[in-house]
Amino acid sequence: MIDSARLESIVSEAGRIAHGLWPGAGNALRSWDKSPNNPVSEADIAVDTFLKRELGALLPAAGWLSEETADDPARLGRDLIWLVDPVDGTRDFIRGRSGWAVSVALISAGRPLIGILSAPARGEIWQAVAGQGAWRNGQRLVASTRSEFPGSRVPAVSLPKTDSDLVTVDQPNSIALRIAMVAADEADLVATLRWGFEWDIAAAGMIAREAGAAVTDAYGNKLDYNKRDPRAFGVLACAPLIHDAAVARLAPRAAELDA
Secondary structure, three states, X not given: OOOHHXXXXXXXXXXXXXXXXXXXXXXXXXXXXXXXXXXEEHHHHHHHHHHHHHHHHHOOOXXXXXXXXXXXXXXXXXXXXXXXXXXXXXXXXXXXXXXOEEEEXXXXXXXXXXXXXXXXXXXXXEXXXXXOOEEEOOEEOXXXXXXXXXXXXXXXXXXXXXXXXXXXXXXXXXXXXXXXXXXXXXXXXXXXXXXXXXXXXXXXXXXXXXXXXXXXXXXXXXXOOOOOOOEEEEEEEEOHHHHHHHHHHXXXXXXXXXX
């Protein structure tokens, strides 16, 4: 089996590389748009290069899929694959805010085996191994156990009137950190209604699930990884007892947006 201590060390070092370029620590940073409203920075590239080299050396048999690397279809023939977002929450990163993380997951046969988030600006390392629970900074995580949908805590700046029965809490730009908040019982519900990529959610979804949360796509279906098209429509992470109510709330919106 993989050397988990070495893996954690690699991901932590990736976090330090990013932090060393983060404007919030007083550093100058080069950034640009890959496409309209799709920012990237030199930190994304530096972390991607480092992780591709180090994770490739750690587990040569594994394929690779990352936000900042051209997709190689050869990954589809691999049982094991690394799913990487070098800096999830790039907008917060560029603005010098702390709501970003390095996200790394190891996938086997379409299912996460290991998930790690390094969020050095917040002094956090999150990790989970299949069947072994989830942890933040060495403390075991127990996800939200909320049973009533109204009053659920949602990481958001604001909510539409149709969701006025929910409660907003702090929203990091990183979707991975928002999902991790459910794992840490700091939020009850995180949902997106758009096409998103596997690398955004694999590690955090693993952490939330190992902490006891329900994690699905926006329709309530299980999430698969290392697909030919590495996207899913929406993600839903929440307390298990409010999952059905969340799916019901989202269903008409999902049907309209996914039409």
